[in-house]
Amino acid sequence: MFFEKFKVYETELAGRPLIIETGKMAQLANGECLVRYGETVVHVAVTASTKPRDGIDFFPLSVDFEEKLYSVGKIPGSFLRREGRPTDKAVLASRLIDRPIRPLFPKDLRNDVSVVNTVMSIDPDCSPEVAGLIGTSIAISISDVPWNGPISGVSVGLIDGEFIINPDAEQRKASRMAVTVASTDERIAMIEAGANEVTDEEMYNGIMAGHAANLKIIEFIKGIKAELGKESFSYDTTLAPDEMFEEIFASAVEDMRAALDTDDKNVRDARMRPIYDRIHAEFDEKYPEQGAQIEDCLYRTQKKIVRTWLLEEQKRVDGRGMDELRPLNAEVALLPRVHGSGMFTRGQTQVLTVATLGSVRDNQLLDGIDDEETKRYIHHYNFPSYSVGETRPSRGPGRREVGHGALAERALIPVIPPVEDFPYTIRLVSEVLSSNGSTSQGAICGSTLSLMDAGVPIKAPVAGISCGLITEGDRWMTMVDIQGVEDFFGDMDFKVAGTHAGITAIQMDLKISGLTPEMIKEALEKTHKARDYILDDIMLKAIPEVRPELSKYAPKMLSTIIPVDKIREVIGSGGKVIQKISAECGVKIDIEEDGHVFISGIDIDNCNRALDIVNTIVNDPEPGSYYNGQVTRIMDFGAFVEIAPGKEGLVHVSRLDIKRVDKVTDVVNIGDIIKVKVLEIDDKGRLNLSRRDALIDLDGAVPENTISDAPRRPSGPRRDGRRDGRRERRD
Numbered sequence: 001m002f003f004e005k006f007k008v009y010e011t012e013l014a015g016r017p018l019i020i021e022t023g024k025m026a027q028l029a030n031g032e033c034l035v036r037y038g039e040t041v042v043h044v045a046v047t048a049s050t051k052p053r054d055g056i057d058f059f060p061l062s063v064d065f066e067e068k069l070y071s072v073g074k075i076p077g078s079f080l081r082r083e084g085r086p087t088d089k090a091v092l093a094s095r096l097i098d099r100p101i102r103p104l105f106p107k108d109l110r111n112d113v114s115v116v117n118t119v120m121s122i123d124p125d126c127s128p129e130v131a132g133l134i135g136t137s138i139a140i141s142i143s144d145v146p147w148n149g150p151i152s153g154v155s156v157g158l159i160d161g162e163f164i165i166n167p168d169a170e171q172r173k174a175s176r177m178a179v180t181v182a183s184t185d186e187r188i189a190m191i192e193a194g195a196n197e198v199t200d201e202e203m204y205n206g207i208m209a210g211h212a213a214n215l216k217i218i219e220f221i222k223g224i225k226a227e228l229g230k231e232s233f234s235y236d237t238t239l240a241p242d243e244m245f246e247e248i249f250a251s252a253v254e255d256m257r258a259a260l261d262t263d264d265k266n267v268r269d270a271r272m273r274p275i276y277d278r279i280h281a282e283f284d285e286k287y288p289e290q291g292a293q294i295e296d297c298l299y300r301t302q303k304k305i306v307r308t309w310l311l312e313e314q315k316r317v318d319g320r321g322m323d324e325l326r327p328l329n330a331e332v333a334l335l336p337r338v339h340g341s342g343m344f345t346r347g348q349t350q351v352l353t354v355a356t357l358g359s360v361r362d363n364q365l366l367d368g369i370d371d372e373e374t375k376r377y378i379h380h381y382n383f384p385s386y387s388v389g390e391t392r393p394s395r396g397p398g399r400r401e402v403g404h405g406a407l408a409e410r411a412l413i414p415v416i417p418p419v420e421d422f423p424y425t426i427r428l429v430s431e432v433l434s435s436n437g438s439t440s441q442g443a444i445c446g447s448t449l450s451l452m453d454a455g456v457p458i459k460a461p462v463a464g465i466s467c468g469l470i471t472e473g474d475r476w477m478t479m480v481d482i483q484g485v486e487d488f489f490g491d492m493d494f495k496v497a498g499t500h501a502g503i504t505a506i507q508m509d510l511k512i513s514g515l516t517p518e519m520i521k522e523a524l525e526k527t528h529k530a531r532d533y534i535l536d537d538i539m540l541k542a543i544p545e546v547r548p549e550l551s552k553y554a555p556k557m558l559s560t561i562i563p564v565d566k567i568r569e570v571i572g573s574g575g576k577v578i579q580k581i582s583a584e585c586g587v588k589i590d591i592e593e594d595g596h597v598f599i600s601g602i603d604i605d606n607c608n609r610a611l612d613i614v615n616t617i618v619n620d621p622e623p624g625s626y627y628n629g630q631v632t633r634i635m636d637f638g639a640f641v642e643i644a645p646g647k648e649g650l651v652h653v654s655r656l657d658i659k660r661v662d663k664v665t666d667v668v669n670i671g672d673i674i675k676v677k678v679l680e681i682d683d684k685g686r687l688n689l690s691r692r693d694a695l696i697d698l699d700g701a702v703p704e705n706t707i708s709d710a711p712r713r714p715s716g717p718r719r720d721g722r723r724d725g726r727r728e729r730r731d
Contacts, residue, residue, distance in 0.1 A: 188211050
């Protein structure tokens with residue numbers, strides 16, 4: 001009785017069952033479904049308002065991806081013990097779903113539409129993002145919300161030259177790429193990629209492999225829609241009538257052409273303001289209640305001019321050629337006390353990125369639904385209002401800022417040195433100082449500059465560039481390095497980051513239903529050529545190689561690996577031993593469960609001393625070894641020196657210095673740090689130490705005669721016939 005509309009549909013995706021249930025839950029939503037992919041379970045609900053929202057000129061779509069920690073058997077770590085604001089990964093997942101579905105809604109729809117993905121159970125081998133993307137497509141398709149879907153999405157990996165659809169947890173660790181591809185039944189609608197320097201050909205073939213897998217799921221979704229799909233509701237369009245647009249276009253087009261024809265955004269905006277004022281003065285009285293439609297006509301006029309210039313005349317608003325880059329500049333070491341800084345300028349887009357190095361204790365702690373608990377490399381992206389000449393208070397990063405920061409972070413991950421080689425936490429902060437398109441790519445270039453300036457031994461420099469697209473019917477064209485107006489009025493922002501060797505990240509934003517394979521191939525080719533130019537002619541001229549040394553203000557870091565069964569000895573009861581080492585040496589010590597020990601401090605000598613102490617605790621002293629020890633007790637016959645907590649030895653007064661010592665306190669006092677050599681370990685385990693031998697062996701000190709202070713006789717023959725103090729023998 002309760003579940004008369006309950007339906008179950010089943011297929012297979014990448015060798016795992018994909019089960020769709022609908023009609024049992026959330027029956028007041030416009031459309032809903034429960035997706036079971038392996039043991040991953042995601043519920044998707046779609047709702048729409050019955051009336052359009054007044055006074056807006058955009059489609060109010062919201063997509064939420066709600067990570068429930070019960071899905072992985074966790075209790076939230078917050079004080080309230082409940083989920084708080086979305087994690088960055090949840091924000092990125094919502095953007096991943098939003099981008100391919102948004103262009104498929106009617107352009108003039110102004111009803112609020114909400115898509116809520118609730119992650120209820122997690123199977124590590126089955127991506128909840130993929131399940132949510134497919135579930136969103138199904139929920140909208142069977143609802144009454146106007147939409148031109150369906151779509152499907154899969155992830156693609158590359159292992160040993162073979163493309164893997166929806167790789168499992170172990171395969172993801174070995175994969176050279178992690179690419180999410182969303183498709184309609186004809187075109188590719190979205191690409192989100194991270195990769196370990198894969199070639200253009202590998203990336204292209206991986207995208208096409210994902211598209212082929214999507215086509216099978218789209219047919220599955222079409223079958224569900226054919227059986228359950230509702231008729232789309234009607235809505236009132238907010239677009240201006242064609243007659244009104246033609247009238248305003250004719251009045252504004254010549255002035256707008258002149259206003260748009262400049263490479264300076266400030267000049268363009270200043271020229272536009274009087275045109276808008278004139279058109280409103282001319283048409284407000286004729287259309288008294290259609291001010292929003294007049295604005296729409298002016299927007300459409302600008303869009304038509306820009307697109308016509310590009311398609312018909314091969315002309316860009318700033319006069320550049322289709323593959324010509326804006327003026328570029330790179331600088332490093334702008335800020336004296338930070339660990340590293342780099343600024344990248346592209347036309348009127350300018351991004352300053354600052355690098356900060358910290359100990360592994362500074363790793364970011366994560367409280368999410370995957371198995372990643374800490375994060376060592378962090379990128380934050382800030383987009384203040386002044387960067388676009390606007391006035392509004394800062395309220396922290398929004399979804400766009402999180403997305404752009406994640407793209408820049410993903411682009412650099414393949415070149416960041418492993419913690420074993422560079423035991424630091426790395427935080428980059430990109431401050432957008434001026435924005436006229438491609439700020440995320442400026443953040444990528446600025447990140448490389450700041451890391452090299454900080455002395456981080458990255459594998460290779462990374463640059464980023466974007467490619468735009470204009471389409472009209474079957475005609476299309478691409479252009480490199482799009483500025484704001486081309487992004488605003490164009491159809492695509494195809495962002496590609498990488499090294500000379502290959503691609504490290506892609507993010508594709510579309511305003512049309514999708515791309516053909518030819519469009520993707522051309523975008524990859526053009527961005528590769530531009531990327532090489534930026535690296536060689538701009539960035540590497542500013543800083544040809546990584547600085548050989550870290551900033552003097554950066555912490556110094558040492559690391560070692562100790563046996564796991566020795567960790568307790570280094571930490572000590574209640575942490576007493578490790579706290580004592582940290583206090584005495586003025587360092588921070590972090591010990592991980594696998595035995596990795598990280599020591600950080602401003603003074604490298606103190607770091608080395610702490611490392612010596614740790615090694616001494618773990619490894620029993622051996623005769624002939626040297627240590628920096630602390631004087632703990634003084635006796636008449638010598639000084640006791642602690643070379644590690646609980647490991648103390650005696651330096652006899654005769655072994656305190658290279659010269660005769662009458663009083664111990666003439667040489668050392670309690671608390672002094674001295675170099676000592678282990679001479680022997682007696683049968684009771686007691687250490688006999690020598691400062692004298694350490695000075696001779698390590699510092700090259702020359703010992704004085706400490707046996708007698710009497711003057712030495714001169715060498716040579718003596719009156720008594722003896723030579724050198726000995727009587728000559730006679731035959």
